[in-house]
Amino acid sequence: MVDPASGRDEVADIRIEDGVVTDVRHVDAPGNTEVFDAEGLLVSPGWIDVHVHLRQPGFDAKETIATGTTAAVAGGFVAVACMPNTKPALDSPEVIRTLMEDVERTGVARVYPIATITRGRTGDEAVDFDAVIEAGAIGWSDDGDTTANSAIMREALVASRRLNRPVIVHCEDKPIATGAMHEGEVSKELGIEGIPAAAEEIIIARDLMLAELTGGWLHVCHVSTGRGIELIHEAKQRGVNVTAEVMPHHLVMSDEWVAGSRELHNTDEAVGLQAEPGDPNTKVNPPLRPQEDTRKLLKALQDGWFDCFGTDHAPHAEPEKSVEYQQSAFGLSGLEFAFSLSYALVRAGHLGVVDLVRRWTVEPAKILGLDPVSIQEGLPANISVFDPEEFWTVTPEALKTKSKNTPLLGMTLRGRAALTIVDGEVQHRA
Numbered sequence: 367m368v369d370p371a372s373g374r375d376e377v378a379d380i381r382i383e384d385g386v387v388t389d390v391r392h393v394d395a396p397g398n399t400e401v402f403d404a405e406g407l408l409v410s411p412g413w414i415d416v417h418v419h420l421r422q423p424g425f426d427a428k429e430t431i432a433t434g435t436t437a438a439v440a441g442g443f444v445a446v447a448c449m450p451n452t453k454p455a456l457d458s459p460e461v462i463r464t465l466m467e468d469v470e471r472t473g474v475a476r477v478y479p480i481a482t483i484t485r486g487r488t489g490d491e492a493v494d495f496d497a498v499i500e501a502g503a504i505g506w507s508d509d510g511d512t513t514a515n516s517a518i519m520r521e522a523l524v525a526s527r528r529l530n531r532p533v534i535v536h537c538e539d540k541p542i543a544t545g546a547m548h549e550g551e552v553s554k555e556l557g558i559e560g561i562p563a564a565a566e567e568i569i570i571a572r573d574l575m576l577a578e579l580t581g582g583w584l585h586v587c588h589v590s591t592g593r594g595i596e597l598i599h600e601a602k603q604r605g606v607n608v609t610a611e612v613m614p615h616h617l618v619m620s621d622e623w624v625a626g627s628r629e630l631h632n633t634d635e636a637v638g639l640q641a642e643p644g645d646p647n648t649k650v651n652p653p654l655r656p657q658e659d660t661r662k663l664l665k666a667l668q669d670g671w672f673d674c675f676g677t678d679h680a681p682h683a684e685p686e687k688s689v690e691y692q693q694s695a696f697g698l699s700g701l702e703f704a705f706s707l708s709y710a711l712v713r714a715g716h717l718g719v720v721d722l723v724r725r726w727t728v729e730p731a732k733i734l735g736l737d738p739v740s741i742q743e744g745l746p747a748n749i750s751v752f753d754p755e756e757f758w759t760v761t762p763e764a765l766k767t768k769s770k771n772t773p774l775l776g777m778t779l780r781g782r783a784a785l786t787i788v789d790g791e792v793q794h795r796a
């Protein structure tokens with residue numbers, strides 16, 4: 367059992383009664399108790415994903431609350447924050463309330479909605495920042511796009527300071543981000559139009575300045591470049607209120623994956639078979655960067671520059687990924703690969719297991735404004751159990767998500783969720 371909040375990293379028994387943890391030591395189970403033998407497994411507080419696209423309302427062909435939360439628990443997550451680039455967008459108290467009713471009816475994990483920054487996510491007019499938080503949103507984001515208008519961003523950050531909730535930003539300077547993959551050697555080789563690292567870094571720099579100006583809380587999504595996290599770290603050192611997330615795919619995959627490589631960088635995992643170049647399942651935004659960036663991101667993670675992990679689970683239905691690279695949709699499936707990809711960094715000796723668990727549990731909880739998460743007597747049983755040694759092959763049938771858009775298809779991964787308990791209920795059992 368690894369519990370960062372209490373500092374425990376030991377073998378223990380956990381007793382759960384009526385959905386609440388009632389004992390955490392070496393306990394005997396009475397005869398009528400259901401016992402789950404977790405010997406050899408990693409038991410941790412329930413994992414939380416700060417960045418998920420559930421696609422409901424409006425894009426049910428890609429994912430729904432039912433399928434997305436089922437994928438979440440299958441990946442070992444008890445809670446997800448969902449992005450507002452839906453149809454309608456999550457830009458009003460009414461839409462958020464309707465979403466939460468649907469979660470109540472069909473969700474199997476906890477869901478925390480993120481509202482948009484602008485109405486309809488068009489970038490033109492700010493939402494009612496207070497009203498959407500009152501309705502249950504945990505922050506604001508125009509994810510999928512940058513809010514180009516700096517005056518609206520400033521206004522959002524002022525509200526952020528007042529309400530102590532994060533402005534969650536997707537950093538991409540659109541006019542120079544018309545390409546489909548990272549701009550560099552590989553994009554030139556493949557003849558695919560590139561997106562320069564500067565497209566991301568320019569907006570990170572602007573938003574850090576606005577955060578500094580206002581004292582608002584900036585949370586930077588899916589940082590993918592070494593220079594990007596460096597800018598964030600510099601600002602943090604100066605006292606700017608900024609947090610940042612890193613995605614497993616940006617740590618273990620590079621732009622070479624677009625050319626067909628299936629080597630998981632920064633890990634000791636087996637290399638997959640060489641794939642055809644230009645697989646749309648490698649298209650993601652921000653794009654997979656060169657190996658050098660994966661190393662810089664890893665170093666930043668080791669140095670504590672990143673607050674948390676996230677998956678940016680971005681399901682897309684088959685037709686959106688079975689077209690030419692330039693035309694295909696941006697986004698990778700993430701929830702069911704988070705453990706194997708991030709635990710691979712632990713197995714390779716790059717990250718301590720307590721650090722790993724902290725960045726998937728305690729830190730995400732802080733960003734979402736949740737009660738501290740821990741496996742302790744008196745707290746609700748939100749527990750994730752993983753088998754770090756299970757080998758499994760990624761096939762469409764093995765995945766619970768409605769969409770199967772991942773370049774990992776066909777590869778054998780190591781490590782998988784064994785048991786996921788959400789508020790005392792077993793919602794996933796391998």
Ligand SMILES: [Zn+2]
Pocket residue numbers: 509510511536587588651652
């Ligand atoms: Zn994004």
